[in-house]
Amino acid sequence: GAGVSQSPSNKVTEKGKDVELRCDPISGHTALYWYRQSLGQGLEFLIYFQGNSAPDKSGLPSDRFSAERTGGSVSTLTIQRTQQEDSAVYLCASSSQLTSSGTDTQYFGPGTRLTVL
Amino acid sequence: DQQVKQNSPSLSVQEGRISILNCDYTNSMFDYFLWYKKYPAEGPTFLISISSIKDKNEDGRFTVFLNKSAKHLSLHIVPSQPGDSAVYFCAASERGSQGNLIFGKGTKLSVKP
Numbered sequence: 001g002a003g004v005s006q007s008p009s010n011k012v013t014e015k016g017k018d019v020e021l022r023c024d025p026i027s028g029h030t031a032l033y034w035y036r037q038s039l040g041q042g043l044e045f046l047i048y049f050q051g052n053s054a055p056d057k058s059g060l061p062s063d064r065f066s067a068e069r070t071g072g073s074v075s076t077l078t079i080q081r082t083q084q085e086d087s088a089v090y091l092c093a094s095s096s097q098l099t100s101s102g103t104d105t106q107y108f109g110p111g112t113r114l115t116v117l
Numbered sequence: 118d119q120q121v122k123q124n125s126p127s128l129s130v131q132e133g134r135i136s137i138l139n140c141d142y143t144n145s146m147f148d149y150f151l152w153y154k155k156y157p158a159e160g161p162t163f164l165i166s167i168s169s170i171k172d173k174n175e176d177g178r179f180t181v182f183l184n185k186s187a188k189h190l191s192l193h194i195v196p197s198q199p200g201d202s203a204v205y206f207c208a209a210s211e212r213g214s215q216g217n218l219i220f221g222k223g224t225k226l227s228v229k230p
Contacts, residue, residue: 004160033217042121042206042220043161059217091160095216106218108153108160 002026004109006092012115013082021077021112025094032075033095033106034067038088049075061086082116089113120144121209123221130228136194138224140207143188147209151218152181152192155204164205165192197228 005024013019025032034046046059049069060066064082069075079086093106122141130136138152148169153161167174167181167190174181180193194201204225208218 031216035218035220040222042123042222043208043218045217045219048217093160104216105163105166106216108162110158110160 004092004094004107006090006109006112008112009110010113010115012117014117015084016081018078018080019082019114021079021090021114023075023077023092023094023109025073025075025092026107027073028096029094029107030072030097031095031104031106032069033093034075034077035091035093036088037091037111043091046077079114082114084116087114087116118143119221120147121207121219121221123207123224125224126222127225127227130197130226132199132228132230133196136192136197136201136226136228138192138194138205138207138226140190140192140221141188142190142209144209144211144219145188146211147219148212149210150181150183150190151208151210152179153206153208153220155206155223161206194226197226199228199230202226202228 007022032049035043037043047067051072052069064080067077089111091111093108095104095106151166152164154164155161165176165179165181167183172183183190204223206223207221
């Protein structure tokens with residue numbers, strides 16, 4: 001597609017349920033990033049992929065969070081046993097390649113607004 | 118502890134005047150800085166960037182200034198237009214990182230006609 005797409009756009013779930021968020025990056029982009037923005041906060045980096053590999057998972061807030069990427073394209077972020085503090089907008093971005101300085105522009109999707117009741 | 122700080126949560130400017138958005142950082146390993154613009158219900162959109170080897174970068178109405186000694190950067194918008202009304206995020210990337218960006222909390226700019 002023309003840009004990064006994310007689904008669903010909104011997700012309301014009950015505490016304790018699992019959720020899966022999806023990101024479709026720009027075609028051909030090898031690098032993919034997940035961020036989240038909690039209310040009143042800036043964007044918080046979660047994890048990145050170079051191809052299908054996520055070499056550093058230390059940005060994930062807890063072991064309830066996991067992410068995968070298949071075929072060098074679509075990525076899913078899964079949150080198990082959701083908690084109210086997981087409520088946030090989850091944003092995905094992609095760029096054409098990873099560089100040591102992050103100089104390749106990251107293009108963001110519209111985000112998924114997650115509300116945990 | 119926040120590595121990128123935008124101390125003004127909001128800014129109101131008259132159309133046609135200059136908008137100046139400020140950003141401070143603490144990590145001396147940051148070597149690339151970016152400004153993103155965000156409208157409600159949309160993802161951030163890249164606006165302009167600057168490498169640490171420069172002190173100024175200009176693109177049309179937008180200019181970013183970097184003062185490394187003060188660990189400060191600013192975004193100037195001249196002249197401001199109502200369509201510039203949005204939340205502006207300052208972001209930085211660390212030398213040797215894999216490109217993940219560290220964002221400030223954002224400044225909401227309102228440009229009044």
